[in-house]
Amino acid sequence: MAEAAAPAPQVFTRRASGLVRVMSPYSAFIYNILTMGLIFPWTFVWAPTAFQGSNLVLGILFAFLIELPIALSYAWLATSLPRSGGDYVFQSRVFGGGIGFSVVFSLFVVWILQWVALSGWLLAVLGLAPTFIGLGVTTGVQAFTDFGVWAASTSGIITISILNAALSLILLASGFRNYVRLQYVMWIAILVSFGTMLLLFFTTNPESFRASVNGFAGSVDGVQGFFATARGAAAEAGVNFNPPFWLFGTLMVAPIAWTSLQWATYSVEQNGEIKNAHVFRNQLFILAGSLALTAGLLILLAVAMENGIGRDGIMVASSGYWYGVPEALVGGTFLMPNMLAIALTTSPIIVLAVGIGYILNSFQIVCNCYIGTTRILVAQGLDGLLPEWFSRVHPRWRTPVNAHLAYFLGSIPVILLFNLVADWSTKWALGVTFSNGAVFVLSALAAAMLPYRARAVYEASPGARYMIGGLPLVTVLGGLGFVLGVFMLGAFLFVDDLGLAFSADNPTPYAMVVGTIVFGAIVYWLMRSYKSSHGIDVSHAFAEIPPE
Numbered sequence: 001m002a003e004a005a006a007p008a009p010q011v012f013t014r015r016a017s018g019l020v021r022v023m024s025p026y027s028a029f030i031y032n033i034l035t036m037g038l039i040f041p042w043t044f045v046w047a048p049t050a051f052q053g054s055n056l057v058l059g060i061l062f063a064f065l066i067e068l069p070i071a072l073s074y075a076w077l078a079t080s081l082p083r084s085g086g087d088y089v090f091q092s093r094v095f096g097g098g099i100g101f102s103v104v105f106s107l108f109v110v111w112i113l114q115w116v117a118l119s120g121w122l123l124a125v126l127g128l129a130p131t132f133i134g135l136g137v138t139t140g141v142q143a144f145t146d147f148g149v150w151a152a153s154t155s156g157i158i159t160i161s162i163l164n165a166a167l168s169l170i171l172l173a174s175g176f177r178n179y180v181r182l183q184y185v186m187w188i189a190i191l192v193s194f195g196t197m198l199l200l201f202f203t204t205n206p207e208s209f210r211a212s213v214n215g216f217a218g219s220v221d222g223v224q225g226f227f228a229t230a231r232g233a234a235a236e237a238g239v240n241f242n243p244p245f246w247l248f249g250t251l252m253v254a255p256i257a258w259t260s261l262q263w264a265t266y267s268v269e270q271n272g273e274i275k276n277a278h279v280f281r282n283q284l285f286i287l288a289g290s291l292a293l294t295a296g297l298l299i300l301l302a303v304a305m306e307n308g309i310g311r312d313g314i315m316v317a318s319s320g321y322w323y324g325v326p327e328a329l330v331g332g333t334f335l336m337p338n339m340l341a342i343a344l345t346t347s348p349i350i351v352l353a354v355g356i357g358y359i360l361n362s363f364q365i366v367c368n369c370y371i372g373t374t375r376i377l378v379a380q381g382l383d384g385l386l387p388e389w390f391s392r393v394h395p396r397w398r399t400p401v402n403a404h405l406a407y408f409l410g411s412i413p414v415i416l417l418f419n420l421v422a423d424w425s426t427k428w429a430l431g432v433t434f435s436n437g438a439v440f441v442l443s444a445l446a447a448a449m450l451p452y453r454a455r456a457v458y459e460a461s462p463g464a465r466y467m468i469g470g471l472p473l474v475t476v477l478g479g480l481g482f483v484l485g486v487f488m489l490g491a492f493l494f495v496d497d498l499g500l501a502f503s504a505d506n507p508t509p510y511a512m513v514v515g516t517i518v519f520g521a522i523v524y525w526l527m528r529s530y531k532s533s534h535g536i537d538v539s540h541a542f543a544e545i546p547p548e
Contacts, residue, residue, distance in 0.1 A: 019375075019399075022177045032264055032266060034187065035368045036260045040260045043259075043260070044314065044336075046321065053245055060295060062253070064292070075463065076450060080450065084378060085271075086266075086375065091442060092542050094454050095449075097541070105524075106520030106521075107438055108436065118432075119366035124161065125151070129152040129156075133148035134351035138347060152332050153332070161415045168363070168369075171367065190357040203308075205308065206313060226330070233328065262488075269371065270372070309340055317340060338355070383538060431512050431513045434513065448479040450475075
């Protein structure tokens with residue numbers, strides 16, 4: 001009789017992760033939409049002056065079409081491996097732990113710390129500042145205006161950012177179920193906010209907007225003829241208010257819109273906490289459905305802004321952000337879409353309707369930073385590639401309290417650096433979309449290779465029956481998504497106005513991205529060597545499905 005094969009040694013710290021499935025597919029669908037961020041203004045204040053002559057609607061549509069095969073390919077990954085840790089689990093089970101750990105730890109766990117800092121900026125500059133400045137104007141209460149101006153100052157942003165991160169820590173450490181409940185409140189408030197903005201933009205015209213923003217700026221800063229002054233300053237800074245259509249510039253709007261739409265798949269990080277995550281149609285709804293709705297709403301906002309404030313209004317607002325034209329700021333604050341909408345009303349109730357949604361979506365951003373990265377830390381701890389301490393889940397609250405605490409402490413120095421170091425946000429933080437996008441693009445490649453590199457896992461999944469031209473459909477979609485994603489990454493690397501392009505004067509973004517990958521590889525090598533010295537071969541973990 002043949003000798004029985006010896007089983008591979010168990011290297012997980014426990015058979016069950018301790019996490020529980022408390023999020024419904026609909027809640028995960030909402031989660032992805034909020035993570036993509038209807039409040040993210042970059043397409044509307046970055047693209048118009050960076051790529052003059054571009055078409056925002058077509059640019060957002062291109063971003064949607066590029067992201068769609070990536071989102072669809074994730075449905076196979078998510079149903080084949082419905083466990084928390086998402087991208088790390090996918091890549092480590094297809095490519096092996098060296099790639100899976102190094103890439104996801106460095107380009108997600110480390111780089112998303114930038115998003116914790118950025119979420120505080122969003123809350124202060126996009127949420128609190130416009131809301132309280134608007135309340136000050138509509139109520140005549142100077143204290144509201146003063147608080148709004150302070151919120152957009154350096155000290156205000158730092159204070160608000162740390163409090164924002166601390167509040168998220170408390171909420172999420174107390175149990176994921178509490179976040180899920182609050183998310184429904186945030187969802188309703190954000191829909192009200194977004195709908196109110198659309199209504200304001202669709203019911204005005206550029207001429208009325210100029211009169212409204214002149215009065216608004218006059219109340220805040222005491223200036224007269226704000227719009228004409230800002231337009232003249234923008235023209236002097238290099239803004240062409242009548243540019244011809246630029247096809248290449250329109251294509252380059254897509255990577256900017258991708259800063260939002262690339263997050264359509266982020267719910268996979270807490271896949272082990274989503275009910276019926278193994279059901280294929282659920283994942284299609286969560287991933288592709290959230291992408292389609294968010295892209296559609298962003299396109300609708302672009303159309304509404306064109307109607308309400310006109311091309312000149314969009315270019316003036318963009319000049320304040322991208323060109324740094326000081327005359328195009330109100331109260332020291334950029335003219336983001338919500339600030340533009342608030343300038344159109346004299347009602348404090350409408351100001352609150354717009355402002356509360358932005359405030360809550362800003363808070364949700366820091367929550368999703370914690371949720372995704374802590375689940376990755378748990379999965380990596382369970383695989384033995386991080387200390388077991390990170391993988392511990394509180395027995396009562398069913399949440400990785402240790403990982404949350406570690407991530408909060410790690411975010412504090414990044415918040416300080418983001419706001420205190422000159423040019424940090426333009427030289428050091430510009431790599432965040434490229435870095436995070438590289439993870440998504442590599443996961444699309446993992447999806448393409450899933451039938452060949454993890455055949456047993458693929459064949460047991462509900463999506464295995466879908467074929468096209470003799471090839472697994474996931475291979476076609478994942479391959480297409482990988483190629484299109486590489487185009488996006490290449491744009492960030494080589495197109496100057498996307499910020500990451502290399503120059504002798506600004507090599508920092510490249511150095512940061514490469515440096516964090518090297519750091520991730522070093523951590524992997526150290527942990528693997530440490531485990532090996534104790535007689536544990538962590539490579540066995542990558543041949544197993546992670547614990548639930």
